[in-house]
Amino acid sequence: MKSVTDKIALQHLINSYLQETGNGRFIALAEQSQQLQNQSQRKTVLCIPLHTLSAFLYVPLEYVSKVGRHRFADLPWVEQEGQGIKISAVNLAANLLENLTIQENDKQLDTSSLLECWIQSRRALQQFINYREEQIDEVVALEQNFIQSEQALVLGHSMHPAPKSRQGFVQDDWQLYSPETKTAFKMHFLYVHPDQVIHDNAHNVDIPSQLKQDLEPFFNAYHHAKMAEYPDYALLPLHPWQARYLKDKDWYQQLLHEGKLIDFGALGWEMKATTSVRTLYSEQAPWMFKASMTVAVTNSIRVNLYKECHRGLLSYQLWNDHCLADFRQRNPRLQTISDPAWIALKVNGQVLDETICILRENPFKPSDDVTCIASLCQDHPFEAQNRFSKIFAHISQQTTQSQSEVALQWFDRFLEMTILPLLELYHEFGMAFEAHQQNTLIELEEGMPRNVWFRDNQGFYYIEELASEILERFPTLATDGQAVCPLALVDERFRYYFIGNTLFGLINAIGMTGVVKEQQLIEMLQAYLIKAYQKYPESNLLKTVLHQDTFPYKGNLMTRLYELDELQADIAQQSIYVNLKNPLYVAQTVVEAEYA
Structure with missing residues (x-):
């Protein structure tokens, strides 16, 4: 299993490196020595110099692409002065990344952070493959509904060096909140003073009232008592990872102390993570929830921005506006999934991006392929x-x-x-x-x-x-x-x-x-x-x-x-x-x- 993980993780990294640097060459079978033909399984070989080792990386290719992504037939190997040397996948990745300091002509360039992300992504990939091993054929199943497809993306972005890196995830987070593990969990809800909440939507519906109505079947005696005591307070949905993260913030503790924030805990539908990790889906929920998460997934920290709230509302209104009516009628098979509503906390008049939750349309039935x-x-x-x-x-x-x-x-x-x-x-x-x-x-x-x-x-x-x-x-x-x-x-x-x-x-x-x-x-x-x-x-x-x-x-x-x-x-x-x-x-x- 480790060799499969190493091959995939190195394939992601090496394909990215080759595409972005051009630093490598293909050796066709006719150009290979007898020794190389034996090692290459009589397949085309990719060769990349490793300057830090004065060596060459070789990898046999199962498939050579005109548009960028090559599929590896086996693990790469390294030769130094014509002799194979023993090298781990991590060491190989480190030396390949060090090539970039030469390629960029920048001796101050530090590749350690990228190497750390690659190692984390590789470890996560191994965990996910192990977790799904007995049902791994599901990832190429003939028919898949929306959430099956979202949770089938076990390998990730094929042209990203570290597609499974999630800086901020620790310990059980990987299993609890990753789409690849198919785990379901409830969102976390805060019950907040109306002066501390800001929201809007394109349907002219009051979002706090709508959430109270939608979540009515899930309230227990404690929730009912607090809502009776504070009828004007609003429900604010958070990703449970984010709820844990925010509890240490000074503003959170202050609002809690002042009685302007009440922690309702895990509540509502059984949610499942989609490919973006922070957008959550349930077959029963009227919305998908695109929650802020202060986690760096691949290239970005996944925190919603205030401008995106407005963009979502405006884009929904535009897509349904009469100026696009003729276009929509002529192209009924091309559609958007809009983000027509949002809700967030505000403190001292400032919207806290880390609390923004965007409500996304949820148009799919479980039977839809x-x-x-x-x-x-x-x-x-x-x-x-x-x-x-x-x-x-x-x-x-x-x-x-x-x-x-x-x-x-x-x-x-x-x-x-x-x-x-x-x-x-x-x-x-x-x-x-x-x-x-x-x-x-x-x-x-x-x-x-x-x-x-x-x-x-x-x-x-x-x-x-x-x-x-x-x-x-x-x-x-x-x-x-x-x-x-x-x-x-x-x-x-x-x-x-x-x-x-x-x-x-x-x-x-x-x-x-x-x-x-x-x-x-x-x-x-x-x-x-x-x-x-x-x-x-x-x-x-x-x-x-x-x-x-x-x-x-x-x-x-x-x-x-x-x-x-x-x-x-x-x-x-x-x-x-x-x-x-x-x-x-x-x-x-x-x-x-x-x-x-």
Whole structure:
């Protein structure tokens, strides 16, 4: 089991390193010596120099990708002066990361924090795989409902060096609050003086009253007595981890001492953590709860921000506004999951971000086959397959189509539902989503795409050069929501999040099934983009995606190395982007000749 964990953890790190530094080369079978062929299992080998050891890292590849993520056939090994040396996974990771100090030409650069995160992520990964070992095939089950899919993401972000790092979790937290362990728990509720509470929602419903009504079946005699004594107090939901964390705050103790805060404890529905860790779901609850957690999950401390509360309300109102009515009618399969309500504590007139709880729409029934793209694209930890392997085989058995035909049809249908409508939103309304694999949900019907949702208003953007109609109707998107950004920045985000992360992720995962080549899927995507470019010939976004030989890609390794927080930092300085060879590149003269 340890070797499986080491292989996956090193695969995450090495793929990130190779992509962001370009510091490595592939050795095809024909170029390998007999000795290397024996060690490589007659597969393509990736070779990376380890400068600190004057050595080379070698890893045999089960799958080589055109869009970034390579699947390892076995554990890497290290050779020094042509001789293999014994080295642990942690030591190998440490030496690989030390390469970055040379790559960045910065002797002051400290890789220890990133190494610590990688070790923590690796340890968590081993714990999760051990915990799920007897039911591990569930992660690639043919059908999964929303929460099954959310809790199936055992391996995490495939192009992040430490996808399971959670700085702040200690001891039993990993098992109690992680989606990977499938544990259910109750939220923690405070009962708070109305002067200390702030809330709003897009439905013109009083949130404290709504919570009291929804939670009525769960109140005990103590709760009823306190509510009778203080009928105007409001219920404030917290993640139980956050409730424990906040109890040491001076303001908490002061409010408790003054009788303005009463601890109601664990209460309500059995909640389950989703892929983001801090967003909680129950089949019975009318909402999902996106709670603040002062825990650094991958690149960011997951505390809600006051501006995001406004952004959620405004985005909900906009999506349901008449200015998008025609678009929605023409594209009924493309939807958003909105965050139309929120509640928080305020002390001395200041909203405490660490107490903000956002209430998210909860549209899914347990019978719905709904999955986030990240979970859909995930490998089986032990076998060379993913969920697409099961889906394509099943559809092929039910029809007369080959698996290759099914795969091409699946991807084409997904593109038809998403790429052209999203580009219309972008160019004609000035609206864009940070639609990465985790934030993009897809409902399947008999295995084929039926509906797509985009979630998380942290990544809803409005382009100042293009969104004039929207901003005229909703001017506070720029002020309260702080969601208006310049075209160049949104170009960068859309290119990476939807194309580089989600679409390249799908191309990689479908290609890994072996039923079609990645190049076939790339050409299918190119055709859609060319069609869009003909409709929007002035689009710099489409021009760069198609005709620029490099592609700006978010570097999770570098972002984590420089300890940038993607949620707290200024939007223009949240992450580091690197330029990669563009797999979608097509010469402009070729397009002009073909479509002349």
